[in-house]
Amino acid sequence: MKTLTTALALIAPVHAGLRFPCSTLTTQRLDPVVEPGKIPSAHVHHIVGGNAFSATMEGDVGARATCTTCQMAEDFSNYWTAQLYFKHPTNGSYHKVPVIPVQPLLGGSDGAKSGLTVYYTQYDLTRDNLNQQKITAFKPGFRMTVGSPTEEGKPQVGLRYQCLQGQNRGPELDSFPTGPCSGGIFTTHHFPACWDGQNLDSPDHQSHMYNTIQYDGFLDAPACPSSHPVRMPQVTYETVWDTTQFNSLWQSGAPNPFVWSFEGSAAGTHADYMFGWKGDALQRAMDKSECFYDGCGSITKQAMSVANQCTIKTTVNEPVEGWLDKLPGR
Template sequence: MKLLSAIALIASVQAGLRFPCSTLTIQRLDPVVQPGISPSAHVHHIVGGNAFNATMTGDVGARATCTTCQMSEDFSNYWTAHLYFKHPTNGSYHRVPVVPVQPLLGGSNGAQGGLTVYYTQFDLSRDNLAQQPIMAFKPGFRMTVGSPTATSRSHVGLNYQCLTGGSRGALQATIPDKPCSGGIFTSHHFPACWDGKNLDSADHQSHMYNTVDTDYFNNAPKCPSSHPIRVPQVTFETTWDTTKFNSLWPSGAPNPFVWSFEGSSYGTHADYMFGWKDDSLQRAMDKSECFYDGCGSIQKQAMSVANQCKIPDMVGEETDGWLDSLPGTMA
């Protein structure tokens, strides 16, 4: 997607939030899928509030005291598996650095690594907003999208793009099979229809419903009666700086980039845990004809302040540098 196309997308969306979150920590922790287990099965890249730990229940936003996100009232946590480079010759692994997603307008705003988060009212398109007002998530809400065990595309909103020059390239269901001069860009779009009852479900997905089908940017129909509540459409975007490994990728050799669980690239997945303070997210979702900042309804912080938010290493293992094997094994 070229920059001009991205700017056109803003105009079509018309309302919502888009903001950077710096990296909070990179550890083997997963309080949604493997609560209370430390370390979890594989390494995750985590951003957001400093209440993050192996076990998280209740109102996360009430417990956090800082956040790596630009929106100062957002103490939610967002995480994905981490990308690694597997050396084609000796089989060793190296963590791929994360760099800030280049905003659609302006510079990186001082973010350190991290990812960019969207909360939109239109499924990144036009939606039946007039018929379905957006309801913000409730304290304790969580969800996942995708699965590390997937061997085929499990959700249309899970995409890769090969960054070359000023272009993001075409959406792809799997990791690009050739070197990308600007890195690899990943998107994780979550469903936007909620059953209105359950803050979670056994598989962390059944309480949600996705109304978008073959083309993610098509119009989405109204939420079904089984999941009647339209919630904000959450999206993560991450830029993986694969460029420093391109010279180690022999011409014609298979793709050497793997997720921290190493399975199929269809296994890309993400987790979300709601943690906005009070009614701050609802205030932003009640606005219209405005993008990026919620029309001033919620407060921003300087990324220099956000970058100071950290949590300790709770696992105590090396996840970077050249490793003989990936940390942990997939459960």
């Protein structure tokens, strides 16, 4: 399987894209895509991005937000995943797993507080797609999900786990690592990139998009089908869950003790995306073709010390930290 590091070695200078850190905005039970208006939602999410985030979000999110926890100052989108918890093997209690910034590959994440790293790439980090069609940025009101908390079968394409040993990410896995990881657990959520050209959402929040990748999200992306003819940016989240403080509690030979906040199988990992870039900022970056990761100066960056000041009020007042007898909402 091609890892991200291997894929980076294949990048040609004509490819462009974005890679940037976003600090944590909030961790609570809200989900304006799958459960709009429901307070609280079914399970806890780890959320980054713009401060327009709430239980109900319609229309142009970027026009309403006034700050963002992301490095790209014109990006008021919201990005979220289920929260990871450690389940104590003896007494069955739960503890929220902290998040730490992804270590930089090209360009830093210095100053990020927890959070995750976001990619918007044109050609899945490969050099073999120079004849691909133009990349069209998302529209105001666009949203989508990848994965499902009810998934019990084979893990979906592009949803991967890696066991960090120091700075070594190790091989990509379909499920949780089977032993303690000295550097934490690294997760990747890679969204589809072919749009039907009409719907900003769909009943299952996925059918308006189509994934041409057959296995790994960072491999070549075939052309979009006629049913979903519009090529959009490849959106990917990377998160490092700091599981190290729980390694001493993981008894040798015992099953994996980590669970998502919905307490389903590892196959149920999932993520949500809600577009919120200002104006044509994202399209400007996707139109560039001379450099990678920074939009070739087309987008204003902010210091992470500024991004970290962006906050929202807690809507769902319930404990999500410390040792819990049960998962919130379960």
